[in-house]
Amino acid sequence: MLRKNTGLRFNILRYTQDLFDLFFPLTCAACEKDVLREEDRICSSCRMSFIKSEANTLEETKLKNRFIEFPNIDHIYSLYKFARGNEIQNLIHAIKYENHPKIAVKLGNWLGAHIAEQNTLSAYNAIAPVPLHPKKLKIRGYNQSSLISAGISETLGIPVIDDLLVRTKHTETQTKKSRWERYKNTSEKFNVNNPNDLPDKILIVDDILTSGATLTSCASAIHKHKKSNISMAVIAYAIN
Ligand SMILES: [Zn+2]
Numbered sequence: 651m652l653r654k655n656t657g658l659r660f661n662i663l664r665y666t667q668d669l670f671d672l673f674f675p676l677t678c679a680a681c682e683k684d685v686l687r688e689e690d691r692i693c694s695s696c697r698m699s700f701i702k703s704e705a706n707t708l709e710e711t712k713l714k715n716r717f718i719e720f721p722n723i724d725h726i727y728s729l730y731k732f733a734r735g736n737e738i739q740n741l742i743h744a745i746k747y748e749n750h751p752k753i754a755v756k757l758g759n760w761l762g763a764h765i766a767e768q769n770t771l772s773a774y775n776a777i778a779p780v781p782l783h784p785k786k787l788k789i790r791g792y793n794q795s796s797l798i799s800a801g802i803s804e805t806l807g808i809p810v811i812d813d814l815l816v817r818t819k820h821t822e823t824q825t826k827k828s829r830w831e832r833y834k835n836t837s838e839k840f841n842v843n844n845p846n847d848l849p850d851k852i853l854i855v856d857d858i859l860t861s862g863a864t865l866t867s868c869a870s871a872i873h874k875h876k877k878s879n880i881s882m883a884v885i886a887y888a889i890n
Contacts, residue, residue, distance in 0.1 A: 676690075679739045679741055679745075680737035681740070696737050702730060724863075726884075727765050729886065730887060732887075742886065745797075746794055747790075754801065756796060758801015758804070761885060762802040776808065776849040777809065777855055779796040779815045779856075780795045782796075799855045808853065811849075814844075814848075814852070815843075852872065853881050857884070858884055
């Protein structure tokens with residue numbers, strides 16, 4: 651009797667899942683075409699179409715030039731190029747606003763592999779995600795940069811120090827401000843948790859790199875206490 655019940659429950663569960671899939675089919679987070687399995691939330695044709703950021707090209711040099719005033723910034727790693735309207739934008743939107751934490755970890759795995767390919771793995775002591783403001787963390791339920799960091803850590807075996815950086819104030823939207831205004835506005839946004847315990851080589855992780863204001867203020871917060879070597883890894887960078 652018990653067995654029969656369990657079987658029945660299993661069938662009902664399966665039926666419910668099938669019905670759910672019928673009305674809410676799994677889709678690729680970037681192009682929204684149907685996919686078959688949860689682990690394929692980035693379909694292979696999207697993955698092929700993403701514009702890879704090439705290692706050691708002029709572009710990465712240009713990226714580094716955004717931080718010319720920081721001699722202790724070593725490398726900037728970016729998996730993809732970000733352009734308004736391309737699938738990468740959808741993907742970033744999905745991990746930030748559409749509750750897709752697993753995709754953030756997966757992208758972190760790929761970013762870790764990208765870093766390893768570049769032979770610049772000069773033994774980072776720690777990965778430090780850019781923190782979210784607690785208010786946003788409460789709404790989103792997770793910090794996408796922490797999950798990307800976890801993915802990198804899985805691939806490279808470098809520990810994540812989730813609270814190495816902390817946020818000090820909530821900032822208003824930055825889109826209409828000039829680069830300098832943005833810099834001033836973010837310059838006091840970050841602090842470090844344990845100033846006496848900062849690692850020598852730190853890999854800061856964020857989802858995208860735009861003006862560089864976030865990295866600049868994270869680096870300032872660290873360098874106030876210790877001139878650690880800093881590198882940054884992002885899923886995509888915006889082309890100026
Ligand atoms: Zn797709």
